[in-house]
Amino acid sequence: MKSYDPAQIRNVGLYGHQGSGKTSVGEAIVFLGKATNRLASVVEGNSNFDFEPEEVRRKTSMSTAVGYAEWGRNLVNVIDAPGDSNFAAEAVMSLVAADLGVIVVSAVDGVQVGTGKAADMLAEAGLPRAVFVTKIDKERSDFHKVLADLQAALGPAVVPLALPIGAESSFSGVVDLLALEARTYAGGPNGVKGQPPADMADRIKAAREPLVEKLAEQDDELMMKYLDGGELSADDLKVCLGKGLKSGGVIPVLVGNATGGTGVDLLLDVLATYGPSPLERTSFKTRKGDVAAELKADPSGSFVGYVFKTIVDLQTGKITVFRVVSGSVPAEGFVNVSTAAKERFGGLVKLLGKKTEAVPAGVCGDILAVVKLKETRSGNTLAADAASGELVTTPLPAHCISYAVKPKSQGDEDKVSAAVQRLVDEDVGLGLSRDEESKEFLLHGLGQSHIQTAVDKLKRKFGVDVEMKLPRIAYRETIRGSAKMVEGKHKKQTGGRGQFGVCYIDMEPQPRGTGFVFEDAIFGGAIPRQFIPAIEKGMRDATTRGVVAGYPVVDLKIRLVDGKYHDVDSDARSFEMAGSRGFKAAFKLCKPIILEPIMNLTILIPDESLGDIMGDVSSRRGRIMGTDAAGRMTVVKAQAPLSEVQTYASDLRSMTSDRGSFSMETSHYEELPPQLAEKLVSEAKLEEEEE
Ligand SMILES: Nc1nc2c(ncn2[C@@H]2O[C@H](COP(=O)(O)OP(=O)(O)O)[C@@H](O)[C@H]2O)c(=O)[nH]1
Ligand SMILES: [Mg+2]
16 A cells, blocks of 8 residues: 555545445445455444444344445545444544544435434534435436435535436436536546536536535625626636535535445545645544643644544454544554553554454554554554553443343353453443342443344354343342330350350431431440440441342431340350341331332424323333423433433334434432332242242
C-alpha cells in the first residue's frame, strides 16, 4: 500500500438503522477501492465487516469493524458501526475515529428510529453528515418520499446531490446533480459516465434549483452573486459544497444499490473531493487529572492515539485498533497513558475486518492497528509522551440490564472472571461486577441480546461455558410486630464441663433504613458484663441469614433485659448461642415480613407511547411519580419493584419500537405483598432441603 499524506485521508463512519445497508455500503467501498477482489455480502456470510461467527450466523453487525479503500489520490478509511441499540456503545466509541458520518437509509423503509438516533449522535459529536439511500433497486423503493422524510427529520440542510435513474428492478444508474452527468452501471460498481437521460430533464431541473440555492447559502459572497441573478460557476458550487458539508449547512443525499455496489463510486468521489481530512477536525479535548486541554491534529506534533476498538481474534490474538489523533506513531512504541503501561509492538497494520496488512508508517489521522499489546483496552489513550492527557470522548450509554453469569461446571469461577474481563476489554459497553451478598458475577449491558452475545463469545473465544439468569434480588427480612421477654437459652450437659447461658430480650420494629439496633438494658448483674458482647455477636450473626427466607434482617431493635448464668458452665460461646436462639425465637413472634427493593426509573419515550407506558408501569406494581416534556419526547419518572423491571430494557424497546430508553437506581425498600412473600418463603425452604 502506498503512503498517504494526512490531507488525503478521509475517515468515514457508517451509521443508521439496523438492516439499512451500512455493512453492504462498506463492502462496496472496499471493493471499489480494491482492498478486496470480490464484492462480499452479509447474506452470503463472507462479509469483511461482519466477521465474528455470531454476526455471520445472525446476518447482522454486532460490533464496529473497519476497512479502507484507495480511491484516486485518497485513502478512505471506513468504520462500520452496528445499528442495533444493544451495541450502541460500539457506535459511540467509533465517533472519535470518524471525521464524517454517512447515515444509511433504506429507500424501502425510509427514515427509521435508528436514522434519527444516528443523526442526533453525529450532530452532538459535531461531525459532518451525509446520507446514502440504499435499496433503490428493491420493490416499493421510493426515493422522493425518503427525501421528504429526511428533510422533515433532519431539517432543511438535506439536499439531493444525485437522482436515481429508473427505480426498483429498472434502476440503472444515478445522475450527478452537480456535474449534470449520468453514471450507469452495466455490469459492476464502476459507473460509466454519460449524458443524463433526456426524459429526466424536468426532474433534474426541479431538483437542481433548490440544490444550487442551498449551496449558495453557504458563502455570503456567492450568495450575493446568486441573488443578483448571476450564475454560479461549477467551481463556485464546489467551494460551497465543501464549506456546507463541513459546517453542517448541507447534508448531501446520494443513492444507489449497496449490494450491487452501484452509486457508491459517486459517494466515494463526493467524500474524497468535499469530505474533511483529519487535519480539519476541530480540536479534541483531553484531560489530565483536573486539567482540561485542547489537542489539535498536528502531523509534526507528539504522537497521541485513541483506541476505539479491540478485537480478540483466536488466530491473531488481541488486535488494538486506534486513530492517530496527532503526530505519527513512533516505531519504538508508546505509553498507554490510561494504564501507565509502556507498550511495544511488532508492526503497524491496516485492518480490513480482521485481515491485516502491514504498513511502514502510521501518519496523523490514519486508522491503524497493532497486535498483542499487553495492557491496552478500548477507550485508552496512547502517546509518545507519558505526561500527555487522556482523550475526553462521548460518554457511553449507561448499562440498563444485568444478568448473573455462573459457570456450568463448578470450580470455573476464576476462569469466568478472567474471561469476562477480556470480553469487557473488547466491548466496553459491557460491565462486570461481583455481588458480595449473593456472590454472583453480574454482567451489565445494554440489552438482553447484548448479554446473550457476550455469553456466546465467552464460550467460543475463551472456552468458558456459563449460564445466564436474572440476578438474585437483595430482599430483606424485618418485622411488623413486637415481643417482650423472649427467652434465648443454650444449655448442654454431656460429661465434663457444661455450657450454659440464657438471655431475655424485647424486640420491636424500627423505621426503614435503621438497620439493626442493640440495646443493653441489663441492671444488677443478671449476666456478667463480659458476656454481653457475645450475646450481641450471636444476634448480629443471626441477622445476616434471616429467619423466614434466608435474607438479611434489618430495621429492628433488640433490648437485652434479663438473663441467667452459671459460675462454672457459662462462657462467651454459650451466650453467643443463647443470643442467636433468642433472636430467632423473637423474630418469629414479631409478624415477620419480607422487604423488596424499589427502583427509581427515569424513562424517556416518544409522546405517543405515554399511555402504554403508564399502563405498563402500573401492571408492574409501579407508580408514576411525574411526567415532563422533553422536545418530542416525554420523561416519565416512576417507581417500581426491582423484581418487575429486571428486563425492562428489552421490554421498553419492544413497547416503543426501540425509541424508548431508561435508567434506574435503587430508591428504598417496601414490604413485599403477602402472596409473593409466601412464594419466596417456600422457594427458600425448597433450596434448603436441596442443600
Ligand atoms: N437489494 C438490496 N439489498 C440491500 C441493499 N443494501 C442492503 N441490502 C440487504 O439488506 C440487508 C441488510 O444489509 P446490511 O448491509 O447488513 O445492513 P446494516 O445492518 O445496516 O449493516 C441485507 O440482507 C442486505 O443484503 C441494497 O441496496 N439493495
Ligand atoms: Mg451492519
